[in-house]
Amino acid sequence: MALGIVVICKASGIFNLAVGEFVAFGCYLGWALLIQVGLSLPVMIIMLFVVITLLAFSVERFFMRPLIGQPVLSAIMITIALMEILAGVITLLWPGIGRMYPPILPAGTWSFWGVTIAQGRLIIFIVCMLVFGLFVVFFQRTRIGLVMRAASEDQQLAQSGGVKVTRITAVTWFIGITTCFIGGILLGMLQTVNPGIAGLGMKAYPAVIVGGLESVPGALLGGLLIGLSESLGAGYLDKFVQGGMAEVMPFVVLMLVLIIKPYGLFGYKRIERV
Amino acid sequence: MRPAGTFDESYSQDMAIVRTRFQWIMLIAGLIFLFGVLPQISSYYVLTLANLIGITVIGALGLQILLGYCGQISMGHMAFMGVGAYVTGIMMSHLGLPWFAALICAAAASALLGLVFGLPALRIKGFYLALSTMAAHFIIIWAIWHGGDITGGVYGLSIPRPHIGEFVIKGEKSFFYLIMIFMVIMTFIAKNLVRMKLGRALIAIRDNDIAAEFMGINVFYYKLVAFTIASAFAGVSGALYALYLGNIAPEQFAFLDSLWYIGYLIIGGLGSITGVFFGVTFLLALRQVVMIAAPTISVVMPGLSEGILAATMQITFGSVIALFLIFEPRGLYHRWEVAKSTIRLWPFPY
Numbered sequence: 001m002a003l004g005i006v007v008i009c010k011a012s013g014i015f016n017l018a019v020g021e022f023v024a025f026g027c028y029l030g031w032a033l034l035i036q037v038g039l040s041l042p043v044m045i046i047m048l049f050v051v052i053t054l055l056a057f058s059v060e061r062f063f064m065r066p067l068i069g070q071p072v073l074s075a076i077m078i079t080i081a082l083m084e085i086l087a088g089v090i091t092l093l094w095p096g097i098g099r100m101y102p103p104i105l106p107a108g109t110w111s112f113w114g115v116t117i118a119q120g121r122l123i124i125f126i127v128c129m130l131v132f133g134l135f136v137v138f139f140q141r142t143r144i145g146l147v148m149r150a151a152s153e154d155q156q157l158a159q160s161g162g163v164k165v166t167r168i169t170a171v172t173w174f175i176g177i178t179t180c181f182i183g184g185i186l187l188g189m190l191q192t193v194n195p196g197i198a199g200l201g202m203k204a205y206p207a208v209i210v211g212g213l214e215s216v217p218g219a220l221l222g223g224l225l226i227g228l229s230e231s232l233g234a235g236y237l238d239k240f241v242q243g244g245m246a247e248v249m250p251f252v253v254l255m256l257v258l259i260i261k262p263y264g265l266f267g268y269k270r271i272e273r274v
Numbered sequence: 275m276r277p278a279g280t281f282d283e284s285y286s287q288d289m290a291i292v293r294t295r296f297q298w299i300m301l302i303a304g305l306i307f308l309f310g311v312l313p314q315i316s317s318y319y320v321l322t323l324a325n326l327i328g329i330t331v332i333g334a335l336g337l338q339i340l341l342g343y344c345g346q347i348s349m350g351h352m353a354f355m356g357v358g359a360y361v362t363g364i365m366m367s368h369l370g371l372p373w374f375a376a377l378i379c380a381a382a383a384s385a386l387l388g389l390v391f392g393l394p395a396l397r398i399k400g401f402y403l404a405l406s407t408m409a410a411h412f413i414i415i416w417a418i419w420h421g422g423d424i425t426g427g428v429y430g431l432s433i434p435r436p437h438i439g440e441f442v443i444k445g446e447k448s449f450f451y452l453i454m455i456f457m458v459i460m461t462f463i464a465k466n467l468v469r470m471k472l473g474r475a476l477i478a479i480r481d482n483d484i485a486a487e488f489m490g491i492n493v494f495y496y497k498l499v500a501f502t503i504a505s506a507f508a509g510v511s512g513a514l515y516a517l518y519l520g521n522i523a524p525e526q527f528a529f530l531d532s533l534w535y536i537g538y539l540i541i542g543g544l545g546s547i548t549g550v551f552f553g554v555t556f557l558l559a560l561r562q563v564v565m566i567a568a569p570t571i572s573v574v575m576p577g578l579s580e581g582i583l584a585a586t587m588q589i590t591f592g593s594v595i596a597l598f599l600i601f602e603p604r605g606l607y608h609r610w611e612v613a614k615s616t617i618r619l620w621p622f623p624y
Contacts, residue, residue, distance in 0.1 A: 066600040073347055074599050076404055077540060080533055081599070084592030092585040209405055248416040251409035258394045258406045 018083035019180055025086050026181030027188040028094050048181060056174035064169055068155065124186050131182060135175070148172055206254035226250045291465060305458070313450050321446040327558050328453035329515050334538045334550045335464045336507025341536065342544040343468055344500035345480030346395055347404040350411030351535045354505040356527035357384040358512025360418055363431035363522055368424070373436035373517060380513035381506045387414070388505020389498060396494050399483070411529055418524045430523030433516050449518050456514060460507065465547050467503065476500055477545075537595050543605025552606040557594070564590050 029051065033044045063082060067074050139145040151158040151168045159165050210222035226249075233249035282288040292298050313321065337351050358380040365376035391410040395403055418425050425431065436443045436452075443452055467473055475496045478486035487493045516522050534557065542553020568583045598605065 081592040081595040088588030
């Protein structure tokens with residue numbers, strides 16, 4: 001479910017390896033505002049938006065802007081540095097084991113045509129799909145979405161086309177962090193608030209890559225594929241290797257796809273010129 | 275940059291690594307200090323740190339060739355170290371091979387594995403490659419976890435002490451000699467590798483792979499060679515690590531440590547063998563500082579005490595990397611060069 005959200009972080013063209021930590025950070029922050037500060041839900045959401053805005057602009061100003069024109073490695077490493085800092089802050093502020101969100105979602109179940117679904121999960125699913133759809137529309141239909149895609153395609157070209165790339169980068173980060181936070185809070189409601197949430201972010205990468213970095217439907221399919229390979233791998237291969245196949249299957253699939261079809265199943269193939 | 279007035283008058287002079295008499299003096303003095311003086315004067319603590327630095331330098335040299343010279347991002351370097359360590363462990367404790375044979379097997383095994391996991395690099399680069407090496411890391415470490423009796427699984431392996439003839443190598447000081455000898459040899463190899471045709475081909479690929487292909491460099495071949503060499507270095511490093519600790523477990527080869535390796539290179543300076551030494555020493559020393567300082571912080575701010583060490587370590591690491599990327603992307607090596615030429619030209623500005 002956090003998957004659709006990671007997709008957006010990708011589609012905005014930032015090679016962001018800190019997604020997992022952002023998700024965890026959002027999860028913890030939401031919890032802290034609700035429980036430790038004791039705000040009500042709407043106030044918390046407003047507060048979170050303030051935090052996101054601050055975060056996005058500071059990330060852009062202090063981390064991304066000095067690196068414009070630097071090679072890919074720097075961009076990757078700076079997100080790794082960011083990830084480390086965030087992970088450190090999380091352990092510093094909220095040490096120890098998991099925490100629980102108060103029950104916000106209804107706990108009952110609905111059944112449709114004989115299939116029983118927990119209400120909470122259904123609501124989360126609907127919220128995810130809504131957010132997801134919103135962003136697809138945003139990217140495809142609005143001016144800012146267009147400009148963003150242009151900027152992620154080629155910064156220099158976009159800049160000479162009259163796009164203020166620094167501003168756009170900040171907005172992109174804003175959206176990216178927002179989606180991560182939403183994902184984090186929803187995940188926190190599903191399970192406990194624990195540092196392992198960041199690890200879920202890691203697992204989302206194979207899904208995104210398998211589907212192709214630029215393609216939105218590809219990412220959905222990739223998620224499905226990865227999930228399937230996890231459970232099939234666990235089901236059929238576990239007896240040969242003493243269990244634990246589910247952890248490694250996504251990465252095996254990732255390796256295979258990268259060797260056979262390097263740009264993912266639906267990614268664009270880039271033509272290189274000197 | 276060389277001081278004014280030194281010219282190459284013969285081919286052998288042109289090819290020499292150590293060019294001037296002053297450099298020879300410095301080199302010999304440095305080696306004497308390293309092998310003669312340092313183990314005598316330094317405490318147990320410093321020796322431990324030096325051993326750690328030596329092992330890490332060997333691993334980082336491999337990554338330097340791959341990342342700094344060939345431009346291929348590898349986020350799974352620690353896994354290849356793990357392979358080296360485990361192959362050594364298996365060879366020595368299960369098969370009873372002598373340590374030197376085990377070390378060579380370790381280097382060969384991880385080189386082979388590096389070749390396999392370098393295959394995706396044939397078609398992808400940049401971010402995709404980073405992810406595929408990350409996948410390689412998780413697959414290898416998973417295999418070690420689930421290796422059953424061969425790798426010992428969760429319990430790891432214990433490795434008998436290495437010995438030369440009758441002399442058993444144990445204790446910090448004798449390991450210091452072992453590690454430092456390997457460090458010097460590996461540095462020599464690395465320095466020469468990047469000077470020869472191979473190194474130049476790698477640099478060409480790093481700077482522009484399409485142009486390199488145009489010039490008749492077999493890009494695929496050289497990329498694979500780079501992966502193989504890097505993994506072989508990691509294998510040697512891992513083997514030494516295993517010998518040094520005498521005990522290995524899968525969690526010693528964490529994904530985070532692979533990132534630390536990239537950090538060493540960024541701080542030291544990409545594309546320089548000397549830079550590796552700066553980067554490793556700087557970060558490992560910083561790690562010690564944090565280890566000492568963290569309890570103090572937790573005294574000042576109680577309530578943060580749980581997990582403070584890990585947290586401050588992560589924050590420090592992250593911020594140092596970020597600061598270097600922003601303010602000195604060329605690393606400490608560049609600063610060192612600037613300082614050298616400033617001294618050389620003093621009192622003139624240029």
